[in-house]
Amino acid sequence: MIVIEQLSKIFKTNHQEFKAVDNMSLKIEKGEIFGVIGYSGAGKSTFIRLINRLEEPTSGTVEIEGQNVTGLSKHDLRIKRQEIGMIFQHFNLLWSRTVEENIAFPLEIAGVSKGESAKRVQELIDLVGLTGKEKNYPSQLSGGQKQRVGIARALANNPKVLLCDEATSALDPETTDAILGLLVDINEKLGLTIILITHEMHVIQKICHNVAVMESGRIVEQGSVLDVFSYPKMPVTKKFVEQVMGKPDDELTDDLLLEHISDGHILKLQFVKETANQAIISEVAKKYEVDVNIIQGNIKQTQEGAYGSLYVQMTGELTAVEDALQFIRSTSVDVEVISHG
Numbered sequence: 001m002i003v004i005e006q007l008s009k010i011f012k013t014n015h016q017e018f019k020a021v022d023n024m025s026l027k028i029e030k031g032e033i034f035g036v037i038g039y040s041g042a043g044k045s046t047f048i049r050l051i052n053r054l055e056e057p058t059s060g061t062v063e064i065e066g067q068n069v070t071g072l073s074k075h076d077l078r079i080k081r082q083e084i085g086m087i088f089q090h091f092n093l094l095w096s097r098t099v100e101e102n103i104a105f106p107l108e109i110a111g112v113s114k115g116e117s118a119k120r121v122q123e124l125i126d127l128v129g130l131t132g133k134e135k136n137y138p139s140q141l142s143g144g145q146k147q148r149v150g151i152a153r154a155l156a157n158n159p160k161v162l163l164c165d166e167a168t169s170a171l172d173p174e175t176t177d178a179i180l181g182l183l184v185d186i187n188e189k190l191g192l193t194i195i196l197i198t199h200e201m202h203v204i205q206k207i208c209h210n211v212a213v214m215e216s217g218r219i220v221e222q223g224s225v226l227d228v229f230s231y232p233k234m235p236v237t238k239k240f241v242e243q244v245m246g247k248p249d250d251e252l253t254d255d256l257l258l259e260h261i262s263d264g265h266i267l268k269l270q271f272v273k274e275t276a277n278q279a280i281i282s283e284v285a286k287k288y289e290v291d292v293n294i295i296q297g298n299i300k301q302t303q304e305g306a307y308g309s310l311y312v313q314m315t316g317e318l319t320a321v322e323d324a325l326q327f328i329r330s331t332s333v334d335v336e337v338i339s340h341g
């Protein structure tokens with residue numbers, strides 16, 4: 001577990017003080033993917049760099065698996081850092097070294113023998129999907145491949161924690177998805193705790209279990225990704241949720257409602273933690289003598305299942321519709337009848 005208590009960082013410039021991280025406290029469970037989201041200047045980079053002391057805290061503590069990182073001497077910190085891998089937005093690779101030499105670099109520093117290092121490097125290259133690119137230089141790789149090298153290098157010393165500093169912000173959407181998929185894979189295969197910072201809510205939605213929202217150096221909201229998405233409280237959180245879900249008031253437009261209102265029931269199905277949303281619709285259509293027509297919806301998958309809403313039109317005999325409604329109510333899906341046709 002990682003326990004962060006009352007962590008602060010004050011930058012002093014020209015006799016002025018600036019609190020970039022302001023009294024942050026957090027608990028991150030072993031093996032989870034924890035996301036910190038905030039707009040530019042919120043203090044995310046400073047926060048993540050305080051965890052491995054790339055930035056020295058002004059006050060507060062960071063404890064990783066029972067060891068207080070903030071209290072370590074320089075020598076002990078160097079050893080502890082082998083347990084904390086990090087990847088960066090702009091990869092930070094060594095341009096004059098090949099893929100395999102980049103990945104071997106932290107092993108050289110840790111004093112691992114050449115033979116052992118070569119074996120480990122090959123394992124890592126296979127793990128991140130770079131087999132065949134061993135002898136390439138970073139300049140011969142795509143952005144996604146460069147980040148794969150960054151991930152392999154960060155994993156070289158078998159860390160317990162991986163810090164990701166905007167790791168996908170420089171990548172296109174498709175490559176972002178592939179790298180996020182790789183991070184989930186690594187998290188599951190190696191049981192690695194991942195802490196990531198981002199300004200993109202879809203990154204949080206896709207891979208995180210828990211999330212903290214940062215504003216002006218503070219955490220203003222936190223919880224499980226599903227809870228924060230389903231019931232965002234603070235204005236900044238609502239804005240982030242809108243990045244992936246759209247505005248709540250353009251859910252079902254009056255025009256669409258008018259188009260379908262004369263015929264059948266219009267239902268709003270609300271999914272939270274539902275893993276089989278498609279199955280429920282087809283099950284209803286099969287089990288009951290009703291037709292179900294999806295009008296509009298926005299369902300997103302998270303690590304804990306799907307959430308979002310779906311507007312459907314249901315037509316059929318009144319008793320069949322009632323039975324179908326009762327069936328849906330017996331599942332974990334909330335149903336609201338918007339109009340009775």
Ligand SMILES: Nc1ncnc2c1ncn2[C@@H]1O[C@H](COP(=O)(O)OP(=O)(O)OP(=O)(O)O)[C@@H](O)[C@H]1O
Pocket residue numbers: 011012013018019020038039040041042043044045046047199
């Ligand atoms: N070395 C420094 N000296 C002075 N101020 C700093 C320093 N580093 C960061 N800051 C300030 O601290 C605040 C938080 O910066 P930080 O980079 O942590 O934010 P961020 O949320 O990561 O933003 P971005 O996504 O734009 O990097 C900013 O106002 C920044 O100007």
